[in-house]
Amino acid sequence: MNMHKLVKVLASAGIAATVVTSTQIADSNDGMNTVEAAESKSSNYKYEGDTGYGDGNFLLNDALIKTLEEDGDLAFNGHTIEASEADYEKRADTEYETTKEHDQKFTLYDGTATKVVFPIQEEMLSIDEVTEAYGDDYEIEESKKGKFETYVFKLGDQKKNTDKNIIAFKVEDSYVTQVTIGYSKSY
Incomplete structure (x- = not known):
């Protein structure tokens, strides 16, 4: 399944695009730092x-x-x-x-x-x-x-x-x- 088709399937299922972004981050070399930063941002509430x-x-x-x-x-x-x-x-x-x-x-x-x-x-x-x-x-x-x-x-x-x-x-x-x-x- 190509990436475009995956995004379309996820979007139609109501799954946030961040799932795709997280997959792309995990493939990069500094994925751990980026994911940790994203996790720490999630403990903010406005x-x-x-x-x-x-x-x-x-x-x-x-x-x-x-x-x-x-x-x-x-x-x-x-x-x-x-x-x-x-x-x-x-x-x-x-x-x-x-x-x-x-x-x-x-x-x-x-x-x-x-x-x-x-x-x-x-x-x-x-x-x-x-x-x-x-x-x-x-x-x-x-x-x-x-x-x-x-x-x-x-x-x-x-x-x-x-x-x-x-x-x-x-x-x-x-x-x-x-x-x-x-x-x-x-x-």
């Missing part, structure tokens, strides 16, 4: 726009989860987010400001966000879907009046818990209503 008007399924995206686990570059609406408790502690002695972009609220220290909070449309994303995607290694914090629970996930293979990135899901009646990415003293 989100643009509102979060609360959709169904929240972007939170189940493997690229987002991998970025949190690998401490990759994470950004929402142009704000880079440093999402571990250690990232927060490094900046806690400086003044902070809050800002809002679309429906997300950011806490910024010297221009770097240590936390973003945003809504998720009601009854669209269940906590069961979240635990299926993120696993069962989480802590549950109860609200003071018992109206909701917050599932807090610390992601990554760092030895210290304070170095792991945090994502927290506020849950009411088994559905996510709000998400926090980054450290917070209370969720």
Whole structure:
């Protein structure tokens, strides 16, 4: 099968052209370095726009989860987010400001966000879907009046818990209503 025909078959099957590119890279002499560079770029995640008007399924995206686990570059609406408790502690002695972009609220220290909070449309994303995607290694914090629970996930293979990135899901009646990415003293 010639290369043109292969591309056509892959395209008709809905398989991304990167498959072909990866095959061509592997044939070149420096294929390993190129492939590693491509893999490291895959742990970046950038989100643009509102979060609360959709169904929240972007939170189940493997690229987002991998970025949190690998401490990759994470950004929402142009704000880079440093999402571990250690990232927060490094900046806690400086003044902070809050800002809002679309429906997300950011806490910024010297221009770097240590936390973003945003809504998720009601009854669209269940906590069961979240635990299926993120696993069962989480802590549950109860609200003071018992109206909701917050599932807090610390992601990554760092030895210290304070170095792991945090994502927290506020849950009411088994559905996510709000998400926090980054450290917070209370969720």
